[in-house]
Amino acid sequence: MRIRTASFSLLVAVALLSGCKKSDTVVADSCQLASTRAQAYVDAGTAWAKAQTPANCTALKTAASSYLDAAANCSTATKAQVDAARASINDLKC
Numbered sequence: 001m002r003i004r005t006a007s008f009s010l011l012v013a014v015a016l017l018s019g020c021k022k023s024d025t026v027v028a029d030s031c032q033l034a035s036t037r038a039q040a041y042v043d044a045g046t047a048w049a050k051a052q053t054p055a056n057c058t059a060l061k062t063a064a065s066s067y068l069d070a071a072a073n074c075s076t077a078t079k080a081q082v083d084a085a086r087a088s089i090n091d092l093k094c
Contacts, residue, residue: 030073037067057094064089 044063048056068086071077 030070031075034067034070034074034077037063037070041067054094057092061089061092061094 041060041063044056044060048060050056064085068082068089071085072079072082
């Protein structure tokens with residue numbers, strides 16, 4: 001179940017970043033920040049998938065939260081998508 005939740009969350013992360021527009025500077029900056037944080041999130045997800053320790057779980061949740069904070073301001077992420085992703089991460093028990 002944990003791997004499925006992490007995999008789902010990683011897929012949501014990729015989907016949220018797939019269509020950021022560069023026309024609006026604020027949105028572009030938010031999308032760039034989300035893109036940067038997405039890599040940290042993916043790295044944390046990979047580490048957690050390899051070793052499901054409490055430390056790796058906490059790191060995954062922290063990276064996911066940081067990513068979602070930035071993605072929430074990116075034009076391709078709706079509030080419903082961000083909320084659903086947050087709910088998935090919050091359901092992960094460390």
